[in-house]
Amino acid sequence: MGFLHMVVISNAEAAREVLQVQDNIFSNRPATIAIRYLTYDRADMAFAHYGPFWRQMRKICVVKLFSRKRAESWNSVRGEVDTIVRTIAANVGDPINVGEVVYYLTKNIVYRAALGSGCRERQAEFISILEEFSKLFEAFNIADFIPCLWWVDPQHLNKRLIKARAALDGFIDKIIDEHVEKRRRDICEGESDMVDGLLNFYSEEAKLNNDSVEQQNAMRVTKDNIKAVIMDVMFGGTETVASGIEWTMAELMRSPEELRREMLRLHPPIPLLLHETAENAAVCGYHVPKGARVIINVWAIGRDKGTWEEPEAFKPLRFLNPEAPNFEGSDFEFIPFGSGRRSCPGMQLGLYGLEVAVAHLLHSFTWELPNGMKPSELDTSDVFGLAAPRASRLVAIPTKRLMCPL
Numbered sequence: 001m002g003f004l005h006m007v008v009i010s011n012a013e014a015a016r017e018v019l020q021v022q023d024n025i026f027s028n029r030p031a032t033i034a035i036r037y038l039t040y041d042r043a044d045m046a047f048a049h050y051g052p053f054w055r056q057m058r059k060i061c062v063v064k065l066f067s068r069k070r071a072e073s074w075n076s077v078r079g080e081v082d083t084i085v086r087t088i089a090a091n092v093g094d095p096i097n098v099g100e101v102v103y104y105l106t107k108n109i110v111y112r113a114a115l116g117s118g119c120r121e122r123q124a125e126f127i128s129i130l131e132e133f134s135k136l137f138e139a140f141n142i143a144d145f146i147p148c149l150w151w152v153d154p155q156h157l158n159k160r161l162i163k164a165r166a167a168l169d170g171f172i173d174k175i176i177d178e179h180v181e182k183r184r185r186d187i188c189e190g191e192s193d194m195v196d197g198l199l200n201f202y203s204e205e206a207k208l209n210n211d212s213v214e215q216q217n218a219m220r221v222t223k224d225n226i227k228a229v230i231m232d233v234m235f236g237g238t239e240t241v242a243s244g245i246e247w248t249m250a251e252l253m254r255s256p257e258e259l260r261r262e263m264l265r266l267h268p269p270i271p272l273l274l275h276e277t278a279e280n281a282a283v284c285g286y287h288v289p290k291g292a293r294v295i296i297n298v299w300a301i302g303r304d305k306g307t308w309e310e311p312e313a314f315k316p317l318r319f320l321n322p323e324a325p326n327f328e329g330s331d332f333e334f335i336p337f338g339s340g341r342r343s344c345p346g347m348q349l350g351l352y353g354l355e356v357a358v359a360h361l362l363h364s365f366t367w368e369l370p371n372g373m374k375p376s377e378l379d380t381s382d383v384f385g386l387a388a389p390r391a392s393r394l395v396a397i398p399t400k401r402l403m404c405p406l
């Protein structure tokens with residue numbers, strides 16, 4: 001495409017080749033002009049190329065943000081699910097746009113885990129920054145494919161990028177300063193959110209490098225890295241989990257059986273994995289040049305006729321077979337969280353959010369479709385972007401199942 005080589009992987013054998021056998025070559029990430037600019041030139045984890053910097057960022061994130069020991073991340077799931085159950089309970093009998101409700105829920109969970117509880121107005125400001133980032137990430141920019149055409153900019157992307165990053169700078173700089181101040185006043189308070197976790201890591205680093213120039217550099221890096229990693233977590237953890245909850249609710253209305261794995265097979269929240277080669281390579285007899293974009297089509301792999309019986313059918317019971325593939329990354333027929341070095345670090349947190357939310361929504365309410373609509377009439381198409389939510393939002397009417405107050 002333009003000046004870029006693109007390779008698409010659509011079966012399990014080639015996916016294994018790319019994500020396991022040769023993953024040292026295929027673990028870079030491609031980045032568009034927008035992604036490079038908005039991630040402070042790959043100062044984050046998701047778009048950093050594979051190497052020592054990425055390894056260090058991933059280690060910090062796994063230990064400081066995603067570990068089971070970080071109670072606040074897991075508490076934020078339970079706290080926000082309780083709030084949403086109470087809001088729905090106050091509106092029983094009216095149609096509820098489940099898609100919008102769960103998107104709001106996951107944004108609140110991730111916001112609270114990343115930046116602390118904060119006030120709701122602030123949250124609204126941050127969400128509007130996030131939405132502009134999302135539009136810019138997905139916008140088509142001809143300069144990504146033919147760089148000399150950078151001046152063809154009908155969507156005014158160049159100006160919008162500068163404005164969007166400046167808005168994020170203003171927002172998170174303030175939050176970082178507040179966290180620094182809070183720590184200065186009350187050292188014993190400990191870590192509560194992800195910013196505290198990241199600041200702790202950098203103050204440990206700064207102690208090792210006592211000289212002042214290095215300390216100043218460490219602080220500059222701190223702010224860019226913190227901002228970029230927070231955006232990774234917001235993007236990685238919001239739409240993926242929301243789309244999972246909404247699809248599970250929709251599929252449950254059609255066919256109420258055990259279904260978590262079947263939902264991830266038919267509707268992987270991230271349908272295309274984006275990788276890039278660090279060197280020339282060969283996959284299944286095809287030459288893949290250095291710097292090529294490699295797109296692993298998880299959606300197609302999950303519906304491959306060679307692997308799955310009746311691949312288009314929603315049959316959760318297929319997973320009762322003990323030989324059925326699991327989704328943890330070793331069975332390449334089924335890789336909703338990716339596999340290998342660049343696989344999802346937020347898998348446990350994501351699954352926890354998905355399960356707690358679905359369990360509470362189903363335990364607390366009975367759901368029916370509005371206007372006498374039959375479950376078989378539900379639209380089951382999805383939209384393709386960085387994530388794959390439902391094409392039309394699920395709207396359903398809740399009634400209370402429990403006698404106790406919610």
Ligand code: HEM
Pocket residue numbers: 045046047058110232233234236237238240241244268269270273274335336337338339341342343344345346347349350351354
């Ligand atoms: C059901 C929920 C989720 C699904 C299905 C999912 C899926 C994925 C997939 C497919 C990848 C890319 C793997 C690759 O390129 O090979 C990924 C990467 C990533 N995910 Fe998730 N994810 C989920 C939840 C989360 C959550 C809750 C977070 C954070 C709070 C998160 C943060 C990330 C990050 C930061 C990366 C980039 C890792 C790297 O490049 O090293 N994800 N995820």
